[in-house]
Amino acid sequence: MLASYRRLFAPPGALAFTLAGLLGRLSFSMTGVGTVVMIAARRDSYALAGAVSAAGVAAVAIGxxxxxxxxxxxxxxxxxxxxVLAAAVPFAGLLLCVHYGAPAWTYFVCWPAASVQPNLGGMARARWAHLYRDDPAARHLANSFEQALDEFCFMAGPVLSMLLCTSFFPEAGLLIAGLLSVTGVLLFAAQRRTEPPVRPTAHGEGGVVRQAGGLRAVLPIFLATGVAFGSMEVTTIAYSDALGQRAAGGGLLALVAAGSCVSGLAFGLVRFRRPAAARLLAGTAAMAALLLLPTAAALSGAGLTVLAVALFAAGSGTAPTMVAGMTVVQESVPESRLNEGMSLAVSGIVVGISAGSALGGAIAQHASPGTGYLLPAGAAASAVLLTALGYRRLRRPAAARAAHGPSAAENSAVAVGAGR
Incomplete structure (x- = not known):
């Protein structure tokens, strides 16, 4: 496995932009926990912290x-x-407003403006696509590697942010996240050798969503997948808390990300002959089936050890689904509008996560412990249904390439950036 992935870094500058991008992406995974812990500690209100965080999510989805x-x-x-420099101003403003006790409305001004930052995950994948534009196998390997990096960030980021906030002062997690973000983006942008060139927009390529049937079909699938992600996070924390082991919640969520990280690396080594739409259908079906495991473990009262194993297994269905879905996005949008198309897909996931967190929290508040795991299982089942209903549109981009020969979109990138 290591030898296969090592060859990705043969082009000059590949390792440099990967490491730089990793810093920025780690910071993104730290901000959610850092914001909530900081505001809750200073204002003693999780309701206010959640509302400010939700405002940031809404800004990301739009911006x-x-x-x-x-x-x-x-x-x-x-x-x-x-x-990143424009976002640094309101970012610093939020830290100062919270530290010095400014009115709550200032948080809703600063945090949405600070939340919209460059999508380094998408830009890194675009660089891989540019470097390996004539090597589909290497692009698939790179996309899977990037998905594994995303999962690593979502394992390490929240834990690091919580550790900083509790070990030093409430603003420490968000402060370090901001410094990592600026440093990572500036170092990433300095890698000029691997930056893909700007592609002029051809006539008729202006409406990405209007024209890209595959992208339109993927968006509701990613929305349902995001609901599964968000509700599983909240449900896992609430369930461990109900069992009197609240501290175990973070570790359980890390196992979900670890399962996805491992499956993403393994997925990159598989050579596929089936189209991306078929892989997406198989991925959503596997994800839905695997999410039944934590549901069964929680409802049966099997305990946290069994639940931990079930969550690791459930996480392994995530990476293949995301890589296949974003490959459909890659094949659907013109190369000159690739970043916009990828960002729309990521926004769908972000909105789904936000909705899933809210629904999961409501179920955890009013239902018996473990019942909330029915929600991510149901959301994943909805993703399977949506994939099956939209299968013809999902396959259309690949079928068009087969009929008309390779297009520029074949050499574009995929991204998750994602939100979770």
Missing amino acids: LPLLGRLVDRHGQRRVAVRG
Whole structure:
């Protein structure tokens, strides 16, 4: 496995932009926990902390596609540097407002403006696609590797943020996240050798969502998948708390990400002959089946040890689903609008996570412990149904390429960036 992935870094600059991007992506996974812990500690209100966090999620869902469009038009370096520096001002403003006890409304001004930052995960995948534009097997390997990196960040980021907040002061987690974000983006943008060129938009390529049937079909699937992610996180924390082992919640969620990380690395080594739509259908079906395991473990009262094993197994269905779904996005949008298309897909996941967290919290508040695991299982089942209903549109981009020969979109990238 190591030898297969090592060959990805043969091109000059590949390792440098990967490490730089990893810093920025780690910071993104730290901000959610850092914001909630900071506001809850200073204002003694989880309701306020949750509302501010939700406002940031809404801003990401709206702003990320707009930022992606700017990257398509002007290039990664120009947009990334300006974007992260512009976000740094309200980011610092939130830290100061919380620390010095400013009115709560200032949080709702600062945090949404600070939340919209460059999508380093998407831009990293675009670089891999540019480097390996003539090697589909290497692109698949790189996309799977990037998905594994995403999962690693979502394992390490929340734990690091919580550790900083509790060991030093409430603002420490978000402060370090901001520093990592600026450092990572600036170092990433400095890697000029691997930056893909700006592609001019051809006539008729302006409406990505309107024209891309595959992308339109993927968005509701990713929305349902996001609901599964968000509800499983809240349900796991609430369930461990109900058993009197609240501290175990973070470790259980890390096992979900670990399962996805391992499966993502293994997925990259598999050579596929079936189209991406078929892989997406198989991935959502596997994810739905595997999510029945934590449901059964919780409802049967099997205990946290059995639940931990079930969550690790359930997480293994995530990476293949995400990689296959974003491959459909890759095949659906014109190369000149790739970042916008990827950002729209990530926004769908983010909105789903937010909705899933709210629904999962409501179920945890009013139902018996463990009942909430029915929600992610149901959301995953909905993703299977949506994939089956939209299968013809999902296959259409690949069928068009087979009929008309390779297109520029074949050499584009996939991204998760995601939100979770």
